Amino acid sequence: MFSAGKDKxxxxxxxxxxxxxxIAVxxxxxxxxxxxxxSMVEGVIAVDKDTRIISINPSIENTFSVKKVQAEGKLFLEAIRNNELAEVINGVLENKAAISEELSLSWPVQRVFQVNATPIFEDARVSGCLLVIHDITxxxxxxxxxxxFVANVSHELKTPLTSIKGFVETLLEGALEDKEESRNFLNIIQDHxxxxxxxxxxxxxxxHIESKEMALKFERVDLKNVFDVVILGFRSQIKKKGIKVDNVLAENDAIKADKSKLEQVIINLIDNAIKFNKEKGKIRIYSEDLGRKIKVVVEDSGQGIPEKDIPRIFERFYRVDKARSRELGGTGLGLSIVKHIIELHEGTIGVESTEGLGSKLSFILPKD
Ligand SMILES: Nc1ncnc2c1ncn2[C@@H]1O[C@H](COP(=O)(O)OP(=O)(O)OP(=O)(O)O)[C@@H](O)[C@H]1O
Ligand SMILES: [Mg+2]
Known part of the structure; x- marks a missing residue:
C-alpha cells in the first residue's frame, strides 16, 4: 500500500x-x-469575435498613439477610433474571409496603409481577426x-520639338523660297x-549625380579665381544688362572640392543672379569665415523670391514664374543640380531673399 503510494x-x-x-517551452x-x-515595422492587431482587442504591437502604439495596456480588453473602436479599419475587421468577421486593401487614413496623420486582415479560426469557427497594416506612404x-518627373520631362521636351516641327513644315511648304524668312525660321529652330x-x-x-556613383576629384580650389573665370564666361550677358559684378572674395579663400563640379555650381548661381536681376543691377560675391568651414554668398539685386516659393526652388523643374523662366531659357533644373553637387561634397546650401529687393544664394563647404 505504502509502496503503491510512493509510485503514484x-x-x-x-x-x-x-x-x-x-510550460517553459x-x-x-x-x-x-x-x-x-x-520588432516588426508592420502594425499588428488581434481582436476577438466581438472586436475586443486581444493584443497590439508597438508599431500600432506609435501609429495610433495608444498604449498597449489601455487598449487591450477594449472594443476596437473605443481604443482606436478609426472607422475604415473597423469596417475591415467587421467585414472579415462577417464574411469569414481575408481582406486585403489599400487605405488612406487621415487620422491621426495623413498616411497610406496596405491592410491585410485574416480571420482567426478556432475549432472551425471564427474566433477573431488578425490585422496587419503596412505603412506605404x-x-x-x-x-x-x-x-x-516623367510628365515634366515629356512636357519640356515636347514644347521645343513641336515648335521645331512647325517651322520645318512651314519651310518645306514654301517659306524656303523667301531667304530672309528662312534665315529667321532657322534661327528659331537653332534656339530650340x-x-x-x-x-x-x-x-x-x-x-549621374543622383546615382551617387560619381567619383569626386578633390583638390584645392581658389574661390576668387574660379568665380572670376565663370564671370568672364558671362561677360556678354552682364554687359547687355548693364550689371555691376563685385567679387570681393579674398585671394586666400580656398576649399577642398571637385573643381569642375564646383564650377558648375558657380555657373548656375551666377546665371540665376544675372537672369533674375534687374537692368543695371548688382551682383556681389563674398565669403564668411565659419572656422573650419567657409560660407560663400552670391548676392543679387534682382526680383527676389516670394517666401512661399523659397523651400521649393531646389526641386527639379520648379520655377517661380514658369512662363518667364522659360522665356529666359530655363527649365528649373539648375538649382537641383547645385544642391546635389554641394551635398555630394557634404556641404549645405542656403537661400535668403526679400521680394523686390534681391536674393542671397550661398553654400558652406570645408576650407582647404
Ligand atoms: N537669384 C535668383 N533670384 C530670383 N529668383 C531665383 C534666383 N535663383 C533662382 N530663382 C528662382 O528659382 C527657380 C529655380 O531656379 P533654377 O536655377 O533651378 O531654374 P532656372 O534658372 O529657371 O532654369 P535652369 O537653371 O534650368 O536654366 C527659378 O526659376 C527662379 O524662379
Ligand atoms: Mg538656373
Missing amino acids: IKELEKALGLLGGK LERQNNAIQAILA EIRKLERVRSD TDRLNNLINDLLELS
Missing part, C-alpha cells in the same frame, strides 16, 4: 516535471512571438515624384535645338 507520487512528480518543461515560444511582434510618395540640348545635358548630369 513518483508518477505525479514525473508528470509535473513534464508539465514544467512544456510555451513561455519561450511566447517570448519569441512577443519579440517578433515588437513613402513608396506612394516616391511613385508620385517619379510620375511627376539648343534648348533641347541643354535640357538633355542637365538631365543626364542630374541622373
